[in-house]
Amino acid sequence: MTATDDLLRNAEAYAQRFDKHELPAPPARRVAVLACMDARLAPMRLLGLQEGDAHVIRNAGGVVSDDAIRSLAISQNLMGTREIVVIQHTGCGMLMPTDDHMRRKLKEAIGEEPAWPLHTFSDLEHSVRETVDRLHRTPFIPHKGSIRGFVYEVETGKLREVT
Amino acid sequence: MTATDDLLRNAEAYAQRFDKHELPAPPARRVAVLACMDARLAPMRLLGLQEGDAHVIRNAGGVVSDDAIRSLAISQNLMGTREIVVIQHTGCGMLMPTDDHMRRKLKEAIGEEPAWPLHTFSDLEHSVRETVDRLHRTPFIPHKGSIRGFVYEVETGKLREVT
Numbered sequence: 001m002t003a004t005d006d007l008l009r010n011a012e013a014y015a016q017r018f019d020k021h022e023l024p025a026p027p028a029r030r031v032a033v034l035a036c037m038d039a040r041l042a043p044m045r046l047l048g049l050q051e052g053d054a055h056v057i058r059n060a061g062g063v064v065s066d067d068a069i070r071s072l073a074i075s076q077n078l079m080g081t082r083e084i085v086v087i088q089h090t091g092c093g094m095l096m097p098t099d100d101h102m103r104r105k106l107k108e109a110i111g112e113e114p115a116w117p118l119h120t121f122s123d124l125e126h127s128v129r130e131t132v133d134r135l136h137r138t139p140f141i142p143h144k145g146s147i148r149g150f151v152y153e154v155e156t157g158k159l160r161e162v163t
Numbered sequence: 164m165t166a167t168d169d170l171l172r173n174a175e176a177y178a179q180r181f182d183k184h185e186l187p188a189p190p191a192r193r194v195a196v197l198a199c200m201d202a203r204l205a206p207m208r209l210l211g212l213q214e215g216d217a218h219v220i221r222n223a224g225g226v227v228s229d230d231a232i233r234s235l236a237i238s239q240n241l242m243g244t245r246e247i248v249v250i251q252h253t254g255c256g257m258l259m260p261t262d263d264h265m266r267r268k269l270k271e272a273i274g275e276e277p278a279w280p281l282h283t284f285s286d287l288e289h290s291v292r293e294t295v296d297r298l299h300r301t302p303f304i305p306h307k308g309s310i311r312g313f314v315y316e317v318e319t320g321k322l323r324e325v326t
Contacts, residue, residue: 002309003192004246010211011322018320020203025256027202029166037218037234039190040183044205048173051208055200058221060234066279067230071200071223074265074281077272078256083167093188093241102237109240112302116229139275146165157181159174 023052025079032075035087036062040154043087055081061094062087063119064134073140083146086131088124091154096120124151128162186215195238198250199225203317206250218244224257225250226282227297236303246309249294251287253316259283287314291325
């Protein structure tokens, strides 16, 4: 019995109480969230989002990777979202002095050295500002009227606006 | 009053009822979920995941981009997860004949042509299988004992195992 088996029983219960049969694909609130994958962060619960409300993009750090830009470009240009909410958080595993620190740790664990950028950051507030700045600079995200950046405090459950 | 302002009021309510002050960073269930960003899909609610239980990585399609591999590599090698759950879904916007179809659509909308791969797919079940296969092939994800792929049916709320 794996943890996955256990989660699948929860999914059966979800399907039994399911009552959202005809939701359209474009997000009702016209919002896309970019957040860290961290287990302590529950973006939909935190923001009170229901099924159908918003796109949620998550990666290690909640950073602007090429893939995050791809997802946000599709969200805005093909699915009609107009606002972006960026959420990074206290106690993030991506808080490191440099990418090289994490690159070495991964090499020790795996034996291979990853070629991709690791997107670590040494200052949380600065990283949120930089993330929002990068979204402002990319041509692939045309709607820049509401791109706001937040720190989620895993210790208090509070969402604090940075920029 | 933007949609974001409205969501921030929900976040205040979340902080007021918050009671998970000392959760550790490594996910308690030792599971990482890779899922589509689609608004109709609520991975934590679907799988009955609580704060602290699992990493959740989401992008357009729920596909194996470099960034998804980066996030899963960090999840397994630095945060101790051991199982991966892949969730793609019916009615996905990434279902297209070829990447070029989406590339043209984005170029029409933005004026610029994206250089990154778009990760569209023309067959849903095949895409889930290919996603799981790609995770099996990458050296950066060492724990391959439980990598399972699913289709979430947005019409029924059911999670159907593919591989």
